[in-house]
Amino acid sequence: xxxxxxxxxxxxxxxxxxxxxxxxxVQARVLDAMTMEGVEEESMDVVTFVGLLETIxxxxxxxRNMAAVLKPGGIVAGTTSNGNCPWYGLRALLHRGKLxxxxxxxSPAASCMRSRPPPASGRRx
Numbered sequence: 001x002x003x004x005x006x007x008x009x010x011x012x013x014x015x016x017x018x019x020x021x022x023x024x025x026v027q028a029r030v031l032d033a034m035t036m037e038g039v040e041e042e043s044m045d046v047v048t049f050v051g052l053l054e055t056i057x058x059x060x061x062x063x064r065n066m067a068a069v070l071k072p073g074g075i076v077a078g079t080t081s082n083g084n085c086p087w088y089g090l091r092a093l094l095h096r097g098k099l100x101x102x103x104x105x106x107s108p109a110a111s112c113m114r115s116r117p118p119p120a121s122g123r124r125x
Contacts, residue, residue, distance in 0.1 A: 010050075033062055039069045046070075049078035 007030045014028035031039065033052060047066045056062050066076050 034058070034065065036065045036069050041068050042071050044069050044071060044074055046075045046077065048076075049080075051080060052078060053080040 011028045011030050018026045018028065031037070033049070033056065047070060052062075053059065063076070070076070
């Protein structure tokens with residue numbers, strides 16, 4: 001199963017649970033986190049992610065884009081694995097045996113989470 005198929009199945013399951021719980025204003029979607037295409041600026045109360053940070057080469061850009069789609073006072077929440085997680089061994093096998101180290105979370109990304117940057121033109125590219 002490809003990662004995109006798995007993501008789609010996860011989102012379908014999440015949307016079924018959302019519907020079962022009668023949350024009318026909640027939705028799960030698969031998006032390109034580096035562009036957030038299809039999401040209006042300042043339109044989300046919460047942006048969540050699962051297992052995303054270890055796959056993103058440009059964390060400051062990611063967090064700027066997340067911040068741009070959040071309403072003032074919005075929340076970014078997610079889960080990610082650490083460098084000792086078995087995922088990295090599987091990831092290396094999936095990438096033809098090449099060791100792919102986990103990217104370091106740098107202070108610029110952390111600072112993007114603490115303060116909302118001013119809107120900038122061209123943020124999605």
